[in-house]
Amino acid sequence: MTSYLGNFLLWLSLFFAISQFFISRKSNEQNKKFISISVYGLLISSVSSFFLLMYAYVVSDFSLVNVFQNSHTTKPLLYKISGVWGNHEGSMLLWILVLTIFNYFIFNLNNKNNYFFISKCLETQALITIGFILFTALTSNPFERTIFNQQDGLGFNPILQDPALAIHPPLLYVGYVGFSAAFSIGVAALKLSEDKKIPWHLYMKPFVMAAWSFLSIGIALGSIWAYYELGWGGWWFWDPVENASFMPWLLGTALLHSLIMVEKRMLLQNWVLLLSILAFLLSIIGTFLVRSGILTSVHTFALDPARGIYILVFAAILGSYSLYLFGTKSKKFVNSNYFAFFSKEGSILINNILMVVVCLTVFLGTIYPLLIEALTSNKISVGEPYYNSTAVPIILPAILIMGIGPILSWKKDDKLKTFKKILPVVVLSALTTIFIFLIYKSYSLIGIAGVFLGLWIIFNNIMILIKKLKNYSIGMVVAHLGIGLMILGITGSTVWQEEKIIKMKINDNIRVNKFNLVFNKISEVEGPNYVAIRGNFLVYDNKKNLITELNPENRFYPVTNNFTTEASIYTNLLGDLYSVLGEGNINSGWVLRIYYNPLVVWIWIGAFTIFLGGVVSLRNNLTKLKSLY
Amino acid sequence: MKTKKLIFRKIIVITFFIFISTLFLKNVIAVEPDEILKNEKQEMRARIISKNIRCMVCQNQSIDDSNAPLARDLRLLIRDQIKDGKKDYEIYNFLTDRYGDFILLKPPLKLSTLALWFLPFLFFIIGIFVVFKYSKK
């Protein structure tokens, strides 16, 4: 029953998407009613199909293969719900849902003056939606029926049962799919004839801002999950899946900043159009890389060449269509307004270029093993050390410029005056850096550079706030502050990480940083769908005051037959004490791995601040857009 | 028999998911206390080398982070060789002779990886050049 209804809704949404596509091609006022029926119909049918699947998960309806494979009656409710998008098929349904919501937002922007433009956007958006609905219905149908009656599901990977991971995909998809709206607007702008001038960049910016903000927080949540759940004390591994989300983020960052150039100076219009197309194409290519099985990655969803070929064909259609359009039509957007190298334009442009270069580098690193394999039948690995020695050195100058860019004026700025303006910040950052290193007495070049750059960004933005320099945007200042905090966190946790691996018996103690850990006891505990061995460690500070207790666990999930380690973490603003329990027994002791990760929490605070800045900017963008009406 | 084929496919899918779930298990402790060398400098070297060596069984993970038995064997081997006074490059060569370049997380500079290493910097230079060209006028 659920299966029939679900399939019906899926095909119904396909019907509405197709009708939207054809009606919006002929954009005359009389069609408006039909377009609105299609848009609403599409929205309602995709919302209901999504919630139908969610309902099936909540009531454990094992007549669906998807529910049977990914759920279990004993699973906690939160994870039953997040189980909907915790697998390939269900996540495609979420992807479609977000697409149709953005579709609705674009439609809502229409008025008498921009009707032609909006209908062009809706045409492209409908094309994208058709592609994804067909993909889901034909290759990844979440409403497929089970052949036999199933008593209970196969369960759900326990390592995915984590609150951060539960909300990570929806946020990430808002990011990816938000770029679809920018893509549609970009394509529509290319199609506009010269006589119909429309400030398309004002339409594009809120979508880019939303996509970028949600992508930022989505990526951060993925890292939080990796940090808390995987138990190696790290939070970023340059894994293909992470790269797949990082690349659109980098292009999104470039896009966001060049949109400012269009807004203020009408510069770089064709560059912005190209970026808006590429950002979404990269989101699709990322999906392809992750879900086609072409790469092996720790996060791989499923290996099915049919899916891969479908996405590839779809990407080829969208890509060649939009990029060909770019090739033929973008010439008219060339604008040669004047600006000097030492100016706001100059700094934004350099940052733009650097972001794109980093993106190209990450892309190169991700696909290079594939290239080598295709051309030489040999195999190589491109891992973290590669990115650390290529991408990271390119990011550093970008951060340096990021501090000074907002202070510079448009067109041209005076070097001496600027120098005087930033001198206090330079001195303050340098002194604070020296001060920090005198206290911690741990010298490393990357550490010094990282701390200095982090402080440099933070102090510059504080200066902007205090001096009320020019008409700055508060969203920008907040987001930049977030980046500064994040840099401090990243530097602290990578440069000063301490690690101890030891075997401990009951009552043994170990010193890590300024903490003293005492192994208090070990016990067996029973959770809702697992059993575990739990170590109990008392943590004392220098003055022998009890600060906290750490309870790392080794869990066993009988349903999926999985062992997992549950790290126990004591967090404060200065650093995390991170403990993982290993194997052992009463006689010889238990293996314990302890990290002291300084400043980790600032990465998350920074990411959240970035998100906040994005949301504030989003509000300003929307107000600006509304003032057009 | 179409249904039979379908059931078969489903079994494959299910075993695959089970297989994947084992891939996900990158937990438990990798470096064990009994592996650690007494000499701190040597241990540091061993850790750095291990971080650059890929765990062949687990994909996208260094042997320093992996608890796979082969990763442990290789970690011990690296430590033995360090104790024997081998240089870092000799250890890397030892491993690539047996497992190929695939085992290095940082690909070596060769004719085939020239583009991988130099393109980023080429992009960088082109980018800066473009900015200069556009801004001067």
Place this chain on the structure above:
Amino acid sequence: MKKHILFFPSIFFILILLIFFYLLTIDRDPSKVPSALLNKNFPKFETESLLKEKKFVASKEFKDRIILVNFFASWCNPCRIEHDFIKRFSNNKKIKVIGINYKDNPKKANEWLKKLGNPYSNIALDKNGRIAIDWGVYGIPETFVVNSDGIIKYRHVGPINKKIYKKINKIINEN
């Protein structure tokens, strides 16, 4: 601005997609790694033998004939799956089948062979897995074809199936 520059992105994009397409359609397993020892001399070793009192000396065993080297263990389930194919190889008079018993308990290995039949003409013991590392083994079962000059011609990772069986036979006949 020159006009053709504007078409670069589309050309570049299509090129990348073509490479992806090629990789998707060819028969490949992303989790398998080609051997670094192909067309090189086999790594020499000396160790105990599971079957004989005498020491296992590789340079003496690997002579004059094509050798099929099979890394196996009694605890390894896929090894059980491919065992019938190994037996079929042992019937081939052109070749000699050598087993290398990987990180196993000799007693259990003997029981395992008694139960399933012994296709190996001699078995080397690799108690700590050191020999396997020299051969670049990363997941047993693994099978190598060494020609009569002691050069490694082929390596397969994972259990042998019909397709691989045919492939190995072809390689044996070519050498």
